Amino acid sequence: MRCLNCHEIILHQVTWSNLFSPPSDAIICESCFTQLERISMPQCSICARPMARGKICKDCERWERDESWRGILEKNVAVFNYNEAMKNIVARWKYRGDYILIEMFKYEIQEVFQLHFSQQDLLLVPIPLSQERMSERGFNQALAIAALIKAPVREVLTRIHGEKQSKKSRKERVNTENPFQLLEQVSKPVLLVDDLYTTGTTLRHAAKLLKEGGAPAVYSFTLVRSG
Amino acid sequence: MNKKFSCFQELFSYDYSWIPSTLEKATPPPDPLHDHLSAFMTGKLLLRNEIPLDDESFQQMESSDLLATIPAIEKHPWGYKCRRCGNRKGHLFASLPDGAVYCRNCIMMGRISEKEHLYAYRLDVQWPKHIGACQWNGVLTTAQQHASNQILSAIDKGSLRLLVWAVCGAGKTEMLFPGLNLAFAQGKRVCLATPRADVVQELLPRFRSAFPHVEIQALHGASNDKSGSAQFIIATTHQLLRFGRAFDVMVIDEIDAFPFHKDKSLPYAADRAARKTAALIYLTATPRPKHEREIARKRLPVVFVPRRFHGHPLPVPQFITAFDFRKTLKHRELSPKILHWLRKRVKADRQLLIFVPTIEDAVIVTEILADSIPSITSVHASDPERSQKIQFFRNKSYEALVTTTILERGVTFPSVDVLVFDSGHQVFDQAALIQIAGRAGRSPDDPDGEVIFFHQGKTEAMVKAVETIRKMNKLGRRV
């Protein structure tokens, strides 16, 4: 078996220290596995940013103070920190287009989903890509993540503006037109899925539409929490 | 041909029959920039987004016979093959959601899948004929001259390979000049490929001053201009993945070196970058067994250059046992055998170049020696200050440099003693040890630097390395 990430042959050396860590049908090697950093507690109870103290981070406080955005997003759950190794892998996966790399996170994605959301009957909604980006890349990275989770997926959002966030200020970005459009009403609580949580603006724009379109609650799930 | 057999052939040999031939007579594109575009596109295998044409002009060119559209991935009964990088390993292919198979091996150059194409330009470009292009006025030694004549004749005849087996410090760059002078007079296109970007950067100014009127471009990972449209290309072997049937003369420097012999896509690309009628010139100081076998069977013509350009023999490594090397290192000390040699060394004003097996060893050895040698530092492959440290050592700002095998080849320092600690370690194979020994005595002013292998038991690699060096010195005396 070759490591999906570095292509080296995986040696199965079972020792006491790794007996319980990587899954036995490991598709990545020990050395690649140890480079991945799971988000640990304590973290912001809304956006999963790692924090030294406190319950809610400054950014989320700001969102919650704003009447038009309060409670739009119940909470975000992220799997990994955006460390150097992760940046490198995400770049190869998303920008170079090595689609299969997402498989290396399958086990952790499923585990974290189970931990936080297994009790709820959720509809998974991936953040959509623009037509242009989609034809360039050949896959939607958010859908690739959602597809690994054992829950119903429906692509009810579409993108009306491109992805480029340009150099606008936070205020401009937040108050600009919503880049998404809702294709059909929803009645179940929704779990939005995306690759990165950076400022939370994209996810909140999507969440807002979903709530207006009937979703009783909107959560989000991202592969990494950056920033 | 039997179908089964041809399937085997596809599996075991390089097949570039999918590259279309160039057109003898064709109407060039009506664009006024067509000369520039032709020079850029000829001899390349490009992706659509690498071709600087708008959709309309592109389609126009595609519908003429000027541009051949080539599927990028081949499907065979035994699996897939990537035409760009030659990858055939099952685990280096994967599929996209629409089922299209893509190559993971060369994905850093832009992903290609079954649904995508490589584009080959079919118009033959006439390169300028430079008469007397070589402005170098130096004189070749007898040994250099002998090899140089063979290189020149290979370039003149074409359609053959020649291995130039030249000792470290033989002056191989100069040996190429007369042959290249002829190549440019005949309007040929030339490529010199080398595994390392620092060598590309070092060679570019030397060739530019020797051939001031020939357009020369350097291509490597960090070079600004990657167009590769010049008559003479000096490139890292990786850059050849974009070329196909481009060069009339293909010089491959250090053909034995990592990563060339480890990464199968590089020999594939180097072979493909040469035209069918090309002269392939391989340069090496330490041929791999594969080439030695070919030489023995007289399948690969060879020319030896057993003598350094300054005429002095190669320094022969001395063995000193230091059985306690690992034990003492654990206690942050150096073996008394090493310390004794350092105290008694013959020419204490030479700089010290110390090779160790691992990065950890380099750090510890540097720390220990820093007590007695204040200006000492260490380098390794991923050291961000690597090139700066090498430059400082060259300027003699450092007295000693502790290194892993990354400095085994390519770099030259005029006056060093070379030490190898734990020379029996597996990282030091025969070729590595010969290259390492070749760092000593490079300058005519100080041609006999010492080379010491401190070991915990002789290995075959050590013994063979010394045998080879002695053999070359013996041959060198006869020249």
Ligand SMILES: [Zn+2]
């Ligand atoms: Zn790995």
Ligand SMILES: [Zn+2]
């Ligand atoms: Zn937060």
Ligand SMILES: [Zn+2]
């Ligand atoms: Zn490939």
